[in-house]
Amino acid sequence: MSGALEGTIVAAFGRHYEVLLADDSLITGFPRGKKSTCACGDRVAMERASLDQAQILRHLPRTSLLYRSDAYREKLIAANATQIVLVVATEPSFSDELLTRALVAAESQGMRSVIVLNKADLTERLPQARGRLAYLKALGYPVLELSARADAAPLLPFLAGELSVLVGQSGMGKSTLINALVPGALAATREISTALDSGKHTTTHARLYRLAHGGSLIDSPGLQEFGLTHLSSSAIEEGFIEFRPYLGCCRFNDCRHQSEPNCAIKQAVAAALISDRRYEQFLRLTTRG
Numbered sequence: 001m002s003g004a005l006e007g008t009i010v011a012a013f014g015r016h017y018e019v020l021l022a023d024d025s026l027i028t029g030f031p032r033g034k035k036s037t038c039a040c041g042d043r044v045a046m047e048r049a050s051l052d053q054a055q056i057l058r059h060l061p062r063t064s065l066l067y068r069s070d071a072y073r074e075k076l077i078a079a080n081a082t083q084i085v086l087v088v089a090t091e092p093s094f095s096d097e098l099l100t101r102a103l104v105a106a107e108s109q110g111m112r113s114v115i116v117l118n119k120a121d122l123t124e125r126l127p128q129a130r131g132r133l134a135y136l137k138a139l140g141y142p143v144l145e146l147s148a149r150a151d152a153a154p155l156l157p158f159l160a161g162e163l164s165v166l167v168g169q170s171g172m173g174k175s176t177l178i179n180a181l182v183p184g185a186l187a188a189t190r191e192i193s194t195a196l197d198s199g200k201h202t203t204t205h206a207r208l209y210r211l212a213h214g215g216s217l218i219d220s221p222g223l224q225e226f227g228l229t230h231l232s233s234s235a236i237e238e239g240f241i242e243f244r245p246y247l248g249c250c251r252f253n254d255c256r257h258q259s260e261p262n263c264a265i266k267q268a269v270a271a272a273l274i275s276d277r278r279y280e281q282f283l284r285l286t287t288r289g
């Protein structure tokens with residue numbers, strides 16, 4: 001078949017995609033139906049429609065799929081990513097719950113996680129933000145303090161050989177990081193104005209960038225919610241990495257770690273082997289979805 005070809009989605013606009021071909025050229029890919037089921041990072045099989053357009057027939061098997069969901073829909077963030085880079089900042093203030101949820105989603109896909117505390121140059125707010133991340137650092141998640149504006153290099157060693165996806169709330173500096181790490185990227189960034197503009201996202205679609213020293217980075221639009229309705233309760237339990245040694249040790253197989261007797265998780269909390277804070281976060285996730 002003369003028209004068949006494969007490529008990698010490097011930008012996802014919803015109704016259409018930018019697809020990178022093996023010869024480094026770009027083609028516009030359109031999904032077959034109205035519903036788009038592909039994400040940035042997907043490898044796709046296509047049929048060429050014209051010189052610069054192709055129809056996407058299907059995505060090839062994925063090694064991971066990072067997405068969020070609520071009762072109504074799923075939002076794909078990235079396919080085949082090996083690592084999530086969670087970007088928070090000294091300001092604006094960040095949400096603990098969002099961070100936890102994104103970590104659980106990444107764990108469910110077997111992805112590595114790195115947390116970047118950006119805008120470290122705003123030193124007045126730094127100790128507080130650092131303090132708010134200490135419990136995650138204690139769990140073993142790398143927490144890198146840096147200033148994307150001044151020097152993003154501390155992140156580089158973590159990116160080699162990985163397909164990383166930058167995830168975080170709007171205004172944390174994801175696109176600024178992209179511009180610092182990828183010469184010529186020209187990702188749009190925006191000052192967050194104190195009033196009306198806040199909450200608006202500067203980045204409107206995911207885009208994949210290749211790093212000169214190996215590895216790739218996906219920039220994604222800022223998010224305020226990270227629904228996990230697609231995850232089973234066991235996937236959520238396992239997403240709390242420090243729970244893992246105790247899973248399967250409760251008296252009841254279907255223990256929800258709430259008020260059941262002889263619950264290994266609650267015993268671990270009582271013995272301070274699991275922090276109260278993480279246990280509370282777990283309860284919030286499993287009772288709210």
Ligand SMILES: Nc1nc2c(ncn2[C@@H]2O[C@H](COP(=O)(O)OP(=O)(O)OP(=O)(O)O)[C@@H](O)[C@H]2O)c(=O)[nH]1
Pocket residue numbers: 118119120121122146147148149150168169170171172173174175176177188189190191192200201202203204220221222223
């Ligand atoms: N002081 C300081 N400001 C920064 C730093 N990094 C980013 N900023 C500023 O923070 C603002 C938001 O940065 P963006 O890179 O657009 O944020 P984003 O996370 O991509 O936001 P969305 O695309 O909306 O999700 C911009 O005004 C940046 O210049 C930093 O290291 N220090």
Ligand SMILES: [Mg+2]
Pocket residue numbers: 174175176188189202203219220221222
């Ligand atoms: Mg952005």
Ligand SMILES: [Zn+2]
Pocket residue numbers: 250251255256257258260262263264265266
């Ligand atoms: Zn239990």
